[in-house]
Amino acid sequence: xxxxxxxxEGRKVYTVRAFNQGVATWLQRLPTxxxxxxxxxxxxxxxxxxxFFTLKDPDDGACLSVQMPxxxxxxxRLELKDGERVHVYGRPELYEQRGELRLxxxxxxxxxxxxxxxxxxxxxxxxADEGLFERKRPLPRFPRLxxxxxxxxxxxxxxxxxxxxxxxxxxxxxxxxxxxxxxRAPVSIATAIGDLCHRGCDVxxxxxxxxxxxxxxxxxxxxxxRAVATCSVPIxxxxxxxxxxxxxxxxxxxxxxxxxxxxxLVVPDLAExxxxxxxxRERLHRGAFTLAGRHQGRLDTARERLHRAPLLALERRRARxxxxxxxxxxxxxxxxxxxxxAIVRRGDDVVLAADVESGDAISVRVSDGTFGATVD
Amino acid sequence: xxxxxxxLTELSFEDAQKELEAIVExxxxxxxxxxxxxKLWERGEELYxxxxxxxxxxxxxxxELARRDDAAN
Numbered sequence: 001x002x003x004x005x006x007x008x009e010g011r012k013v014y015t016v017r018a019f020n021q022g023v024a025t026w027l028q029r030l031p032t033x034x035x036x037x038x039x040x041x042x043x044x045x046x047x048x049x050x051x052f053f054t055l056k057d058p059d060d061g062a063c064l065s066v067q068m069p070x071x072x073x074x075x076x077r078l079e080l081k082d083g084e085r086v087h088v089y090g091r092p093e094l095y096e097q098r099g100e101l102r103l104x105x106x107x108x109x110x111x112x113x114x115x116x117x118x119x120x121x122x123x124x125x126x127x128a129d130e131g132l133f134e135r136k137r138p139l140p141r142f143p144r145l146x147x148x149x150x151x152x153x154x155x156x157x158x159x160x161x162x163x164x165x166x167x168x169x170x171x172x173x174x175x176x177x178x179x180x181x182x183x184r185a186p187v188s189i190a191t192a193i194g195d196l197c198h199r200g201c202d203v204x205x206x207x208x209x210x211x212x213x214x215x216x217x218x219x220x221x222x223x224x225x226r227a228v229a230t231c232s233v234p235i236x237x238x239x240x241x242x243x244x245x246x247x248x249x250x251x252x253x254x255x256x257x258x259x260x261x262x263x264x265l266v267v268p269d270l271a272e273x274x275x276x277x278x279x280x281r282e283r284l285h286r287g288a289f290t291l292a293g294r295h296q297g298r299l300d301t302a303r304e305r306l307h308r309a310p311l312l313a314l315e316r317r318r319a320r321x322x323x324x325x326x327x328x329x330x331x332x333x334x335x336x337x338x339x340x341x342a343i344v345r346r347g348d349d350v351v352l353a354a355d356v357e358s359g360d361a362i363s364v365r366v367s368d369g370t371f372g373a374t375v376d
Numbered sequence: 377x378x379x380x381x382x383x384l385t386e387l388s389f390e391d392a393q394k395e396l397e398a399i400v401e402x403x404x405x406x407x408x409x410x411x412x413x414x415k416l417w418e419r420g421e422e423l424y425x426x427x428x429x430x431x432x433x434x435x436x437x438x439x440e441l442a443r444r445d446d447a448a449n
Contacts, residue, residue: 142390161438170434176441195441270431277427280396284420287403288413295410 024094032091035064035103036111039084044070055088055103065102076108083182084214085111120220124247132229133250139234139265140202146173146266147196147204149189151180156209156259163263168270174201180208185218190227197232204233205266206248207259210241219246228252238262337367389430396423
């Protein structure tokens, strides 16, 4: 395209519009190429034709404006967020109206998922070698003060708080809101964990709802993992969904699959506790009654024996008496009489032959009786 | 008496519950004498009241820690 200049007092002068057109045209000769950088200031609106963002050099902060037609951008389904590293394929162009250089993007790719994964794996190995994933302490049964580290995104925080309050209304919770994604998140999370320990929490819940791989990266950041591993009180990690395993999950004392599950782990169920106390009281009553009944039974038996004792003693004596009597009877002279002997008396005296005279009246005792007789 | 009252209210729920359970187990073993039985029963009932009262009376609170943006730079 030919750019026309005017001749003014011997010099060639271009209008701004013509100048910009000229540069724009010249820029079109530059090749289409890949540029790597970090996405910032992403601006996308339904009524705009294009999506805009700034590509920042992570090392020295140099910036480049990027523009991409909204239809193309949406078709990529990248759901880019600020702070993400990308490769942008495009060519430089001049926004003529403002004379600004920018990159017109034809395609965008997330950079280095593989590189990220490899780095994570190396970090995991290193921290495992240090023994940071081994400490598993039991959680307190009745936490005095629960620390909750969470983003201000409603879902995870609400899930944990609702879960705790439903199960155990007496729970005390201290909430520390932090950045949970982006470059500020790691320091923010690590600091919050330290703060909550310092303020006397005796258990900490680290909660973050589900998100993309990049969203959850801060929870695998070495600073966060170390803060979790060295936390002075037990810590529950409830980050992402079941299938996600950020490194902080490995360093925590307990891992919960969701924020709601973390609430179930951190407090007991009040209704269950009540029922348990009632059951224990019932056992107390039953135990006491059973034992009292046993004591009563023992007492009854004793009384019965007490009542029977005199009669028994009497009977025993009677038996002894009978026995003695029988033995006595065996020794009695009557037994001799039965063998045919007789006892002869005069008056009360037993008589000898020399004592009696003819005509004396005597009595004779034989076994079955006594009869009188007269001496010849 | 006053001393034991005070001691009871100072008990944590957990300790009161543990002691109550220990008393129940003692009773269920059946080796407590009559005098002791009465004492265990009374102590058990007291502990039960402590536990139940503790579960009813306490109310929790939720506090927000001031956000430390200075930490995140």
